[in-house]
Amino acid sequence: MTISKSAAALFKPFEGGRLNLENRIVMAPMTRGFSPAGVPGPDVAGYYRRRAENGVGLIITEGTVINHPAAAADLGVPHFYGEEALQGWARVVREVHEAGGKIAPQIWHTGTAREREKFPESNADPIGPSGLSLTGEPVSEPLTVEEIHGLVQAYAQAAADAKRIGFDAVEIHGAHGYLIDQFFWNFTNKRTDKYGGDLVGRTRFAVEVIEAVRAAVGPDFPIIFRFSQWKPVDYGVKLAANPEELERFLTPLSEAGVDIFHASTRRFWEPEFEGSDLNLAGWTQKLTGKPTITVGSVGLDSDFTSLFEEGKGGQAASIDNLIERLERGEFDLVAVGRALLSDPAWAAKIRDDRTEELEPFTREALATLI
Numbered sequence: 001m002t003i004s005k006s007a008a009a010l011f012k013p014f015e016g017g018r019l020n021l022e023n024r025i026v027m028a029p030m031t032r033g034f035s036p037a038g039v040p041g042p043d044v045a046g047y048y049r050r051r052a053e054n055g056v057g058l059i060i061t062e063g064t065v066i067n068h069p070a071a072a073a074d075l076g077v078p079h080f081y082g083e084e085a086l087q088g089w090a091r092v093v094r095e096v097h098e099a100g101g102k103i104a105p106q107i108w109h110t111g112t113a114r115e116r117e118k119f120p121e122s123n124a125d126p127i128g129p130s131g132l133s134l135t136g137e138p139v140s141e142p143l144t145v146e147e148i149h150g151l152v153q154a155y156a157q158a159a160a161d162a163k164r165i166g167f168d169a170v171e172i173h174g175a176h177g178y179l180i181d182q183f184f185w186n187f188t189n190k191r192t193d194k195y196g197g198d199l200v201g202r203t204r205f206a207v208e209v210i211e212a213v214r215a216a217v218g219p220d221f222p223i224i225f226r227f228s229q230w231k232p233v234d235y236g237v238k239l240a241a242n243p244e245e246l247e248r249f250l251t252p253l254s255e256a257g258v259d260i261f262h263a264s265t266r267r268f269w270e271p272e273f274e275g276s277d278l279n280l281a282g283w284t285q286k287l288t289g290k291p292t293i294t295v296g297s298v299g300l301d302s303d304f305t306s307l308f309e310e311g312k313g314g315q316a317a318s319i320d321n322l323i324e325r326l327e328r329g330e331f332d333l334v335a336v337g338r339a340l341l342s343d344p345a346w347a348a349k350i351r352d353d354r355t356e357e358l359e360p361f362t363r364e365a366l367a368t369l370i
Contacts (some may be wrong), residue, residue, distance in 0.1 A: 007319070007350050011325045014057065014333060016291040017259035018171055019222040021057040021102060021333075024326065025347045028295050028337035029060045029106040029171065029226075031077060034369055038072075038079030040088035045095040047369040050344035055351055059101055060171050060224070060262075060335070061092070064110035066154040069124035073110035078108055080158045083254070090165040097166070104169035104224060107158040109151065111179030112139050112188070128182045129205070130190040132234045148195060148205060151179070156212035159223075163229025169222035172209060174253075175264045177231040179205050184239055184249075185231065199239070199249050203314045206242070207256040214257035223257055228264035229280065235266060242273055247287045259294045261285075262335065268296040269321055281331035295335035298322060299346065300361055316358040319350070341365055 014021040027048075034044055048059055065071035067081035079085040089105065096103045112128035126133075126149070131140040143151075155172065163171045174180035182188040183205040189196050195204045204311075206225075213223055229238045240246035250261070263281035272280045281294035301317040322334060340346045341358035350358075 006204075006323060007353070009323050010319075010334065011055075011329075011351055014291075016332060017222055017224075018220055019058070019260065022100075023055065023056045023347075024058040024333050025055070025350075026333050026335040027051050027056045027059040027294075027340050028335035029062050029173070030337055030341055031074070032366075032369065033074055033076035035076055035078035035085075035088070038077065038082070039085045040078045040092055042091070042295075043369050044078070044088070045092045047344075048092055048098045048103065049095040049101075050370075051347070052096045052099035052103075052338060053324070054345040055347040056101060056336075056340065057098060058169070059103040059346075061103065061105045063106050063173055064089075064156045064158075066107055066151075068109060068110050068127075068154050069122065069152060070114050070127050071109045071154075072104055073113045073115065075118060079107055080161065081154075086161055086165060089167075093166040102168040104167055104171050104222070105158075105162050106171040106173050106226070107155060107162070108173040109154075109179040111177075111182045113178055128179065128188055129195060130188060132182075132188045132190070134150050134177050134182075134188060134231060136187055142191065145193070146196075147322055148208075152205075152212045155209045156216040159213040159221075160216040163217045163221050169224055169260075170213065170217065171224040171226055171262065172206075172213065173226055174206055175226045175228035175262075177233070179227070180209065181231070184227075190336075199245060200252060203249060203252045207252050210253060210256035210258055216250045222259045224260045224262050225253060225258040226262035226264055227253075229272075230266065243276075243283055243287065245269075246272075250284060250288050254290055260289065260333070261288065261290055261293055263294060265294070265296040268294045268298060268325075268334075270296075278288070278330060279325075282325070285331055291332040293333040293335050294322075294325075294331040295337065296333060298336045299339035299350075299358070313358045316355065342370065344370060 064080035112126040114126040281292040285292040342361040342365040
């Protein structure tokens with residue numbers, strides 16, 4: 001089978017960060033909400049298997065919530081705890097491996113993004129470092145140090161279970177205004193103890209999570225860490241305003257045990273800082289020396305915010321700029337989101353130069369597991 005020359009860089013094997021893959025394509029984590037009572041069923045296993053069958057190198061699952069009563073923000077989000085849910089995930093792993101793929105769960109706590117009214121039968125309040133919403137409004141009491149230690153162990157247990165049931169890596173969700181990111185962001189972290197303070201001080205919770213995960217999975221199991229500058233309430237905000245601040249932010253995380261950084265952006269082609277064409281993944285690789293995953297509207301002509309505009313979706317778009325960046329080593333892996341959500345054969349079609357067969361993304365794709 002001949003690989004299209006223009007896409008050849010995407011299909012070179014990857015060896016790094018304790019992870020070996022057949023190619024550079026990663027399925028980005030995308031919340032689907034098709035797991036009743038938190039349990040992924042055969043339909044979820046089939047959904048992931050179809051991407052593996054069509055040549056995705058690494059699948060990162062939708063966000064799966066750790067064992068904490070306030071971890072989820074929406075119903076139907078899969079759990080990563082409890083015998084029934086873990087058996088469901090073990091089936092997903094088997095299906096993906098039978099199809100020749102590799103897979104990592106994304107482990108997650110939504111923090112103060114949890115809305116009480118979505119869980120009328122629960123008395124679990126949202127939690128956060130200072131009990132503040134992303135807009136700075138009090139929604140609960142600040143976390144105690146004892147509660148923080150319990151959360152760290154919940155992440156570690158999820159990672160240990162991921163390794164036990166056969167996953168190939170684990171991704172820690174530290175982006176998009178959720179719990180770990182709420183510790184990073186000065187608008188939501190007003191703590192004066194070791195979990196607060198300056199930019200480096202605010203990485204302390206994430207560092208303890210990463211260290212605990214590393215201790216739980218051992219020295220050779222790959223740990224991916226996803227982070228973002230943007231927040232749902234402010235797409236233009238930056239945790240780090242320049243490369244020097246980004247290095248200060250990333251260094252403790254890297255030293256704690258991260259193997260691969262997943263740098264979440266809305267548009268992969270946008271420079272992160274003035275004076276350089278490097279995107280966030282490019283800067284992260286340069287500053288840490290660790291492999292990075294880029295993401296953001298890959299293969300589509302619009303970013304994900306178009307989802308909130310009536311009738312909007314996304315048409316297939318050229319990936320020439322992406323390939324050029326990958327060929328010159330700006331980043332190591334490429335995460336594809338909505339293009340893979342609507343077209344499980346996206347990777348195979350790119351590989352085989354069947355771009356005229358690519359399916360456009362539509363909002364209707366969100367309503368089913370294609």
